[in-house]
Amino acid sequence: MSTPTGAPHNIDSNRPNRAKAKKTPPSSPKKSLAGLLIVFLALIGGIAATDSWLPKLGLDLEGGREVVLEPVVTGGSSVNESQVKQAVDIIRNRVDASGTAEAEVTTLGARNIVVSIPGNPSRQVLDSLSRSSQLDFRAVVATAQGSKQGQSPYRLPEVIKTSGANQATPSASASTSPSASSSGGSSSPAPSSSSSSKDVLPSAYKQAGPENASDTAWGEQKVDAAWVKAGIASSNMTYNQLLQVYACTPSYQEVAASIPANKPVVVCSKEGNEKLLLGPVEVKGADLTDASSGMATNQQGNQTGEIAVDLKLNGEGKTAFANVTRRLALLQEPRNRFAITVDGQSISAPNVREPLTSGQAQITGGFTAESGKLLADSLKFGALPMSFKELTSDQLSPELGSDQLTKGIIAGAIGLGLVVLYSLLQYRALGLVTVASLLVAAAMTYLAVTLLGSVNNFRLSMAGVTGLIVAIGITADSFIVYFERVRDEVRSGRPLRAAVDTGWARAKRTIIISDAVNFLAAVVLYVLSESTVKAFAFTLGLTTLIDLLVVMLFTHPVVALLARTKFFGNGHPASGLDPERLGARTATYAGRGRVTLADRRRTAQEGTA
Amino acid sequence: MASFATFGNDLYTGRRQFDFIGKRKRWYALTAVLLVLAAAGLFGRGLNFGLEFTGGSEIRVPGISNTASYDTRAADAVTSVTKTESNLRVSKLGEGTVRVQAEKLGDGTPATTEAVKNALAKEFDVPATSAETSFIGPSWGESVTNKAIVALFVFLAFVSVVLALYFRTWKMAAAALIALIHDLFFTVGIYALTGLEVTPATMIGFLTILGYSIYDTVVVFDKVRENASEAFATGRRSFDQAANYAVNQMLVRSINTSVVALLPIAAILVVGVFFIGPSTLLDIAVALFIGVAVGTFSSIFIATPALTDLRRREKGVQELARRAKAYQKRAAGDSDEEAGHGAESSGVLTSRAASGAASGASATMRRRGAHPAAQRDE
Incomplete structure (x- = not known):
């Protein structure tokens, strides 16, 4: 018994069981409600800061195109993480080039890429997304200043001979074997491939007249039809003129990327500070076997303290590269340079001062450790031609989407109404607490989803909406567990306030563990699954957390406060906690010194009768 | 209730x-x-x-006012693009939405799905932008x-x-x-x-x-x-x-x-x-x-x-079963009145039975017999 003396209870049921009340600080329900208020204010404040009061909708509700692309590398080798990262950059570039606002490019799982474009993008835009990407080496024919000015003074990178094969790990040890490894096994030329540089261009030479890929005659040629079609150039424009009108924007880059290997092309440098007219492709990226960055070493193998990017070429590439550099080394600026292009952009265009015949080369010039690594990565991962397979491509209609959303919301409202009705039937006035709790949970969910929309770009999809509707039932169950426990305590003959306290103590455990299990399920699903499943798991996890918050900070405090009122505290027949209806009187044997509510009422009735 | x-x-x-x-x-x-x-x-x-698992194409055309003989019209519209008799599944959803599904439309590229969508939208006199297409690759x-x-x-x-x-x-x-x-x-x-x-x-x-x-x-x-x-x-x-x-x-x-x-x-x-x-x-x-x-x-x-x-095989559980059996037997034997229905299956004694059983036991135990949960934390 809670009263150690075992003295009879005060019959005044407005103040039942004083000792019990002392155990829990009287301000605790109010504190909890204040906590809830703070949570709400924080959410509203967050939304006010971002100033968007509507949740962001997913493509399936808003309408648009969703494409899942899988990067495919020729030769069937699997795509690694860095390649996927690079692929995302490439795709993002292309999407930007298409000029579609608010398009999103994200990864899906380890290797797939999702592109979400609102509205109805044209087939050309979609085709351009899955076009293959390739790294090429092209000789520079002419240059012009780009629209953007780079860091001044702009220092041109140059490509030089390397001292040996251990460039990849630049260290003191590199100096100990400066010349020993200058020609590795890979450097022996393959006889069959010696003509590869000619293979690339025979038709181009014959048709166009220019003697080689660096010939300024390329500049006098009429531009390719692709430029005219894109509206960048008129049909009688020459490449020299194109070089002047070319702008360093994604849409120009888009066209440049589509130019075939045997045609000259105009591209911008990655920084946008230089425009380059380039000859046909002379060395293919596929011939590049490795690229790495590190400290540059001079001919003697000593470190020069400069960052360099090392290239390694295979047999075919070695021969082609040797031919190119032999020619370029004799030319004047800017024609002594070659550009490395990826997707219609030059990522580097170094000077060539001497023929490089070993199949290894080093690019130096103004690299920081970071920019050097960036270039090396671009070279390494861009080397393999990457194409993109359309795994799925969904055009989602905004009409169908909004129709589904409306009907989904109607279904949710009906569901909520039914739950409310059922809990009122089952729990009478206590059911109103369920209704209020559900409304609080709904409001909190709305605010959380809206806030996450602007802060974390969380988009509510149909799967998410379904998750929210399903969550109504799971949220309401916490209240059922709680109320049933309180009722159990009332059945056992406890006065209501005590019943609320002990019932809560037990229900809390159950609610926490079951919510924990639900949350665990949501987290596992979220981490391990993709797209729609992820969206669903997210809302499920979110509503589970909100359920816990609402039960702790709203439902229990409110019930605790209500238990102090006469209506609930006395177990009014409509309160849902009527001891008589709950069978407390007949079933319990309250024992010595213990008077149940039902007993009290019976006594009172007898007294009045 | x-x-x-x-x-x-x-x-x-x-x-x-x-x-x-x-x-x-x-x-x-x-x-x-x-x-x-x-x-x-x-x-x-x-x-x-x-379709999402097997791969294929699905096109939904919503807001159709005239859905008469929708299946043949849809099939005709599809074949006008693909030129082949594809294995089509045409169905009507809800009021005015027609759905066309196929394992492979024409050459099985997203572009063909797109073209078929436009043909269907035209056939059913619905703006092509409101039609929904879904192309799912086989893998x-x-x-x-x-x-x-x-x-x-x-x-x-x-x-x-x-x-x-x-x-x-x-x-x-x-x-x-x-x-x-x-x-x-x-x-x-x-x-x-x-x-x-x-x-x-x-x-x-x-x-x-x-x-x-x-x-x-x-x-x-x-x-x-x-x-x-x-x-x-x-x-x-x-x-x-x-x-x-x-x-x-x-x-x-x-x-x-x-x-x-x-x-x-x-x-x-x-x-x-x-x-x-x-x-x-x-x-x-x-x-x-x-x-x-x-x-x-x-x-x-x-x-x-x-x-x-x-x-069931645990020692403690078997031991408990013996103790409970002895207790319940004693309780039932001591009581002239019949135990409640739950006595056998759940070991619950109603208060009358419990009070009988507890004639030799203390009052506290009697209370517990009726309501174990109620007394637990006192």
Whole structure:
């Protein structure tokens, strides 16, 4: 018994069981409600800061195109993480080039890429997304200043001979074997491939007249039809003129990327500070076997303290590269340079001062450790031609989407109404607490989803909406567990306030563990699954957390406060906690010194009768 | 609802008890039959995988005012583009939406799907922008399925650990997992038997059932543990009886929970079937509806009985059964009046029987006999 003396209870049921009340600080329900208020204010404040009061909708509700692309590398080798990262950059570039606002490019799982474009993008835009990407080496024919000015003074990178094969790990040890490894096994030329540089261009030479890929005659040629079609150039424009009108924007880059290997092309440098007219492709990226960055070493193998990017070429590439550099080394600026292009952009265009015949080369010039690594990565991962397979491509209609959303919301409202009705039937006035709790949970969910929309770009999809509707039932169950426990305590003959306290103590455990299990399920699903499943798991996890918050900070405090009122505290027949209806009187044997509510009422009735 | 409240009271106080544990062999047998049926469906008929898994194209044209002979018109429009007789499935959804599905449209590229969409939109006199197309490559579904299976196993592993830690016995975790696997297998079996289409949304439903099933079982087990620790302390009832009593006490909660969980799902089902047609919303709702119903069944008829079977061989449990038997025999013998209905299955003595039994015992014990839960923390 809670009263150690075992003295009879005060019959005044407005103040039942004083000792019990002392155990829990009287301000605790109010504190909890204040906590809830703070949570709400924080959410509203967050939304006010971002100033968007509507949740962001997913493509399936808003309408648009969703494409899942899988990067495919020729030769069937699997795509690694860095390649996927690079692929995302490439795709993002292309999407930007298409000029579609608010398009999103994200990864899906380890290797797939999702592109979400609102509205109805044209087939050309979609085709351009899955076009293959390739790294090429092209000789520079002419240059012009780009629209953007780079860091001044702009220092041109140059490509030089390397001292040996251990460039990849630049260290003191590199100096100990400066010349020993200058020609590795890979450097022996393959006889069959010696003509590869000619293979690339025979038709181009014959048709166009220019003697080689660096010939300024390329500049006098009429531009390719692709430029005219894109509206960048008129049909009688020459490449020299194109070089002047070319702008360093994604849409120009888009066209440049589509130019075939045997045609000259105009591209911008990655920084946008230089425009380059380039000859046909002379060395293919596929011939590049490795690229790495590190400290540059001079001919003697000593470190020069400069960052360099090392290239390694295979047999075919070695021969082609040797031919190119032999020619370029004799030319004047800017024609002594070659550009490395990826997707219609030059990522580097170094000077060539001497023929490089070993199949290894080093690019130096103004690299920081970071920019050097960036270039090396671009070279390494861009080397393999990457194409993109359309795994799925969904055009989602905004009409169908909004129709589904409306009907989904109607279904949710009906569901909520039914739950409310059922809990009122089952729990009478206590059911109103369920209704209020559900409304609080709904409001909190709305605010959380809206806030996450602007802060974390969380988009509510149909799967998410379904998750929210399903969550109504799971949220309401916490209240059922709680109320049933309180009722159990009332059945056992406890006065209501005590019943609320002990019932809560037990229900809390159950609610926490079951919510924990639900949350665990949501987290596992979220981490391990993709797209729609992820969206669903997210809302499920979110509503589970909100359920816990609402039960702790709203439902229990409110019930605790209500238990102090006469209506609930006395177990009014409509309160849902009527001891008589709950069978407390007949079933319990309250024992010595213990008077149940039902007993009290019976006594009172007898007294009045 | 008054009768339901009385029903709940009787279950709680033990005046009325269902013998879930004692008759468990009956439920096991029923479950076994159902599971064999499910297995037959699963391995015989197999699951009817949707387009998202098999790959193909789907086009939905909404807002059609004239849907007369829509199937031939749609087929004609499609063949006008693809020039081949593709294996088409044309259906009408809801009021004015026509859906065309095909494993492969023409050359099987997204571009062809696009062209077919435009032809269909023209045929049905609907702006092409409001039509919906979906092209799914053949390898897509496989990766989705693999992910879901990995998620399933990771979840099972995590949940086993969490439950074993929470209940401090692996047997409760094991029993919960048995119920869970039952739910999942049974739900999937229903899909196989009825030929309902399995879409990624259905998979979401299946995976959600996992959480729900465990959740429901945990709530019941929490009460089982409470009653069991009481029983071990007093020796008044055996473990089986304590568990059975817990299931009975939680029965009203289980029913309420299921009803409350099923109501919103049912609302989605009705709206989905009559107004939306096949969609993410409907697919999830169907899977959940089946799963929640099966999950409620298993937490009552499978999980707790399985737990008692797992623990039956334990020394402590057998010892408790002997103590309880002796106590109850003494109580029944001392009392002239008959014990309540719940005495056998749940070890609950009604107050009259209890007072008889307690003629030699102290008043405190008498109170406990009637209401173990009520006295626990005093």
